[in-house]
Amino acid sequence: MQRRTFLLLAAAAVGAQLTTVACGENTPSRENNGPTLAFLAPSVFLASYRDLDGAAKTLATAASALRDAPTAATLATAQSAWREAMKAWRRTDAFAFGPVVTRSSQAGIDFWPANGATIESTLSGTSTLDDAGIAQLGGNVKGLAAVEYVLFDSTNGDASVLTALSGDAGLRRRTFTALIASALEKRTAELFNAWDAAGENFTKEITSAGSGSAAYGSQKAAVDDIVNYMIFAIESVVRARLAKPIGKESGGVAQPALEESPRSDASLDDMLATIAGVESVYVGSYGGATGPGVSALITARNVDLDTRVRAAIANAKAVLAAVTPPMRTALLGDKTALEAAYEGVNALKRLLATEVASILGSALQFGDNDGD
Numbered sequence: 001m002q003r004r005t006f007l008l009l010a011a012a013a014v015g016a017q018l019t020t021v022a023c024g025e026n027t028p029s030r031e032n033n034g035p036t037l038a039f040l041a042p043s044v045f046l047a048s049y050r051d052l053d054g055a056a057k058t059l060a061t062a063a064s065a066l067r068d069a070p071t072a073a074t075l076a077t078a079q080s081a082w083r084e085a086m087k088a089w090r091r092t093d094a095f096a097f098g099p100v101v102t103r104s105s106q107a108g109i110d111f112w113p114a115n116g117a118t119i120e121s122t123l124s125g126t127s128t129l130d131d132a133g134i135a136q137l138g139g140n141v142k143g144l145a146a147v148e149y150v151l152f153d154s155t156n157g158d159a160s161v162l163t164a165l166s167g168d169a170g171l172r173r174r175t176f177t178a179l180i181a182s183a184l185e186k187r188t189a190e191l192f193n194a195w196d197a198a199g200e201n202f203t204k205e206i207t208s209a210g211s212g213s214a215a216y217g218s219q220k221a222a223v224d225d226i227v228n229y230m231i232f233a234i235e236s237v238v239r240a241r242l243a244k245p246i247g248k249e250s251g252g253v254a255q256p257a258l259e260e261s262p263r264s265d266a267s268l269d270d271m272l273a274t275i276a277g278v279e280s281v282y283v284g285s286y287g288g289a290t291g292p293g294v295s296a297l298i299t300a301r302n303v304d305l306d307t308r309v310r311a312a313i314a315n316a317k318a319v320l321a322a323v324t325p326p327m328r329t330a331l332l333g334d335k336t337a338l339e340a341a342y343e344g345v346n347a348l349k350r351l352l353a354t355e356v357a358s359i360l361g362s363a364l365q366f367g368d369n370d371g372d
Contacts, residue, residue: 033219039291041206063181090273093233099194111139265326319344
């Protein structure tokens with residue numbers, strides 16, 4: 001199972017792989033947890049899901065335009081919209097708790113890998129392509145990965161993609177893509193509604209933690225979820241998106257088939273988006289809004305640790321950015337840079353999973369078994 005379900009599997013391991021870390025006098029009080037929760041919930045979490053829904057709407061619109069008029073321009077617009085939607089989704093890795101879990105949102109939004117054989121079988125078949133038919137398809141034939149499969153071909157290029165989408169022969173393929181993108185947007189809209197004050201308002205579950213929240217009996221419980229999912233997000237980059245394709249689990253032999261987002265060559269951008277999401281949660285900054293993030297809780301206890309975490313985040317972004325794209329060629333010709341990226345991101349994960357979790361008194365809800 002790969003990154004789309006990795007975080008859910010990690011969360012399910014609570015109790016089975018519980019690691020106890022220091023608490024006691026380092027456990028944050030309601031007073032210094034409150035401002036962080038009050039800022040992050042609406043200004044980072046909710047705002048990010050709003051932007052994800054907006055990006056999914058743009059993708060659905062672009063896919064419809066491509067269906068109606070398959071040209072190089074409409075294909076490029078749809079591809080760009082897909083990249084933005086994927087980055088918006090990846091930024092939410094750092095807080096993939098609450099409605100994402102209870103609604104099994106990952107399965108409908110971003111199940112990887114897409115089943116290319118089943119997609120092609122669907123496209124070559126005669127079944128009616130409509131919303132009801134799409135709803136019956138499995139998760140590996142829907143979502144962002146399925147849209148990527150149709151819109152990109154890193155081996156043969158955009159000309160091949162456009163040929164497959166063109167004319168009467170390509171109409172079914174275009175219709176499928178538009179329907180998949182529309183179904184995807186419905187899932188992101190549901191997810192945003194689950195967080196929005198005008199909807200189910202999970203945001204309030206966090207801001208009212210310890211004071212009437214049904215999800216969190218204490219503010220510390222909410223902070224623990226936030227810390228754990230930051231770590232889960234970085235762990236998914238380290239283990240699923242770097243270690244496996246680099247060959248850490250196959251005797252050092254690169255495994256290009258395990259690269260994620262390979263058809264679009266978006267793998268490196270996706271990883272950077274995940275780290276950007278973690279950074280937003282840690283420093284307390286998103287979309288022009290700034291406030292107390294997890295950093296505020298750390299600074300109150302150990303200024304040096306906060307400095308080191310910020311430096312580790314900056315370094316993780318830098319080492320990933322230093323890999324010459326695309327990742328598929330780096331795996332075969334620039335593995336040194338990928339090894340450096342692995343080490344840099346892993347260093348961030350270890351800092352979060354040890355010192356940050358310890359100073360906040362948070363129990364880790366996953367096993368640190370990435371094999372490194």
